[in-house]
Amino acid sequence: MNKKGVIEVQFNWIFIFVVGTVILLFFVFIGKSYLENSNLKLAGKVLYDIDSIMKGATSSTKSASKLEIPNLKLRFTCFPDCTEEGCSSDFSMGDTGVNKPTPYQVIFANDEINSDFLITWTLDWGVPFKVSNFLYLTSPNIRYILVYKNSISESKTFAEKIFALMSDNEFLTSELIEEEQLPSIEDQGHEKIRFVFFYPFDDTSAVINEDILSDMIFDVVVLTPSFEGTAIFLSNEQVLEGFSYDKQKKIGYYGKEALVGAIFSEDADFFECNMRKSFNHLNRVYDIYRYRALYLAKYIADNDQFSHCTQVYQEFALLPDETIEYPKEFTEDAYKTPFYSITKIFQTAEDTNNKAIINSCPRLY
Amino acid sequence: MKHTKHIKQKHAQLKIGESILVLIIFFILLTMGLVFYAKVQTHLTKQDNDEFNAKRSIDMALAIKFLPELQCTVQATEEFDCIDIAKLLIFSEVLKNKPVYQRYYAQLFPNAKITIKQAFASEGPLISKEGILMFDNKYVNEEQAGSLNILFFPVTLYDSLTDSNCFGFIELEVYG
Numbered sequence: 001m002n003k004k005g006v007i008e009v010q011f012n013w014i015f016i017f018v019v020g021t022v023i024l025l026f027f028v029f030i031g032k033s034y035l036e037n038s039n040l041k042l043a044g045k046v047l048y049d050i051d052s053i054m055k056g057a058t059s060s061t062k063s064a065s066k067l068e069i070p071n072l073k074l075r076f077t078c079f080p081d082c083t084e085e086g087c088s089s090d091f092s093m094g095d096t097g098v099n100k101p102t103p104y105q106v107i108f109a110n111d112e113i114n115s116d117f118l119i120t121w122t123l124d125w126g127v128p129f130k131v132s133n134f135l136y137l138t139s140p141n142i143r144y145i146l147v148y149k150n151s152i153s154e155s156k157t158f159a160e161k162i163f164a165l166m167s168d169n170e171f172l173t174s175e176l177i178e179e180e181q182l183p184s185i186e187d188q189g190h191e192k193i194r195f196v197f198f199y200p201f202d203d204t205s206a207v208i209n210e211d212i213l214s215d216m217i218f219d220v221v222v223l224t225p226s227f228e229g230t231a232i233f234l235s236n237e238q239v240l241e242g243f244s245y246d247k248q249k250k251i252g253y254y255g256k257e258a259l260v261g262a263i264f265s266e267d268a269d270f271f272e273c274n275m276r277k278s279f280n281h282l283n284r285v286y287d288i289y290r291y292r293a294l295y296l297a298k299y300i301a302d303n304d305q306f307s308h309c310t311q312v313y314q315e316f317a318l319l320p321d322e323t324i325e326y327p328k329e330f331t332e333d334a335y336k337t338p339f340y341s342i343t344k345i346f347q348t349a350e351d352t353n354n355k356a357i358i359n360s361c362p363r364l365y
Numbered sequence: 366m367k368h369t370k371h372i373k374q375k376h377a378q379l380k381i382g383e384s385i386l387v388l389i390i391f392f393i394l395l396t397m398g399l400v401f402y403a404k405v406q407t408h409l410t411k412q413d414n415d416e417f418n419a420k421r422s423i424d425m426a427l428a429i430k431f432l433p434e435l436q437c438t439v440q441a442t443e444e445f446d447c448i449d450i451a452k453l454l455i456f457s458e459v460l461k462n463k464p465v466y467q468r469y470y471a472q473l474f475p476n477a478k479i480t481i482k483q484a485f486a487s488e489g490p491l492i493s494k495e496g497i498l499m500f501d502n503k504y505v506n507e508e509q510a511g512s513l514n515i516l517f518f519p520v521t522l523y524d525s526l527t528d529s530n531c532f533g534f535i536e537l538e539v540y541g
Contacts, residue, residue: 055424059431084465126441130433288434291455362525
């Protein structure tokens with residue numbers, strides 16, 4: 001073997017090594033981008049399917065279902081800085097970054113659903129005319145415990161009503177307990193417990209067994225025992241370390257569907273965001289009914305059968321063309337601002353409709 | 366001596382040439398594979414696109430049928446597959462006055478045109494033959510559209526002024 005032969009053989013190996021590395025890198029690159037793409041594609045497909053499921057669920061009123069979904073983290077966000085154009089809100093699939101904006105859809109849910117099953121529930125929000133369907137999303141991993149206090153009778157009656165409503169959805173894990181039973185609750189392996197108090201509990205240490213709760217993920221929502229009231233959201237740290245009601249954000253709700261929304265919402269911001277979306281829907285539907293009243297008042301006299309009905313719709317038709325703002329707290333003052341009490345609008349709608357029925361005129365709604 | 370050197374040099378050149386040839390054939394096969402894969406992917410993407418458009422159409426149809434702004438109601442309880450003509454006529458009026466609502470419906474019905482038509486009425490026509498245009502949100506015209514799905518959904522139309530019903534249908538044109 002001479003020197004030149006050795007160089008030729010070595011060159012051959014170097015050539016194979018370089019070209020081999022290039023080919024290998026090429027395939028690694030192709031494989032990696034294919035994997036990334038297929039993950040994104042899968043996330044997009046699952047997201048689109050879940051969006052379709054949600055749209056279907058939203059369309060059918062008073063329906064509940066439990067659907068098997070791929071066990072990928074579903075994340076929901078909703079920020080309360082909304083405009084008439086909608087809210088900054090979306091749902092996304094795990095850490096893929098694939099998301100679907102939901103600026104208008106009213107979806108009450110936890111910020112993260114990590115389960116093989118998705119529980120959907122729909123109720124229609126009527127004030128008294130139907131405004132929108134509210135969609136509630138949860139998973140079997142979340143346990144809802146409704147708490148009342150025997151000494152506060154309205155809290156008991158109201159908690160029972162809400163429990164009966166939630167029991168309509170057979171897929172939910174909900175319980176109704178008295179305050180004294182709180183220390184004896186046991187961990188049943190749920191990912192999270194949501195306590196719903198229908199009275200302002202104050203002595204945390206007396207009602208909550210800290211030894212049991214320290215091992216659990218839980219949070220609390222305190223509701224007024226009424227269909228018009230405020231919700232206060234408390235995290236587990238706040239409950240265990242102490243809190244003051246005065247410093248908590250209070251979010252108003254109107255109607256039992258909105259109250260249920262508070263039970264299913266992650267926190268105060270999430271709930272407020274969805275209430276603002278609901279009020280955007282309310283404004284659109286209110287406008288339609290106001291114009292409908294004007295239309296009926298104007299043209300109903302053309303029909304001899306209904307000639308006596310002209311005056312029936314006047315009161316509702318003459319309500320001002322202004323936006324109904326979402327009052328954060330449904331206090332006495334909130335009912336008077338910003339342009340009228342919203343209850344007055346709803347009452348006028350109800351009165352107009354009743355008048356129409358009594359006079360055998362076409363109904364307003 | 367010189368002759369042996371020459372033969373060895375030729376031998377080495379031949380080996381490199383062989384390797385290059387193998388590589389060229391390999392890359393040709395690879396390119397053919399990639400072209401084939403790309404074609405299959407294009408076909409699959411088109412299929413996905415069609416499926417997406419079909420789903421989009423169904424979602425829109427559901428949205429129209431259950432729109433509280435249009436549905437007939439009896440004491441706030443909705444009547445399925447029924448459109449209130451008064452609400453329908455008002456709908457376009459409200460949209461004209463409130464551009465912010467237009468943007469809401471534009472995202473609800475992207476690249477679509479919705480017309481409500483009457484099919485049959487025993488007591489004469491309640492709406493014109495051309496129907497009532499509920500919403501027109503086409504981004505492209507028919508010639509430019511990649512695809513066009515036209516769906517018809519039967520509904521009943523309720524006229525509150527005469528308290529009468531008639532048959533009608535929703536014509537939903539979804540442009541791809």
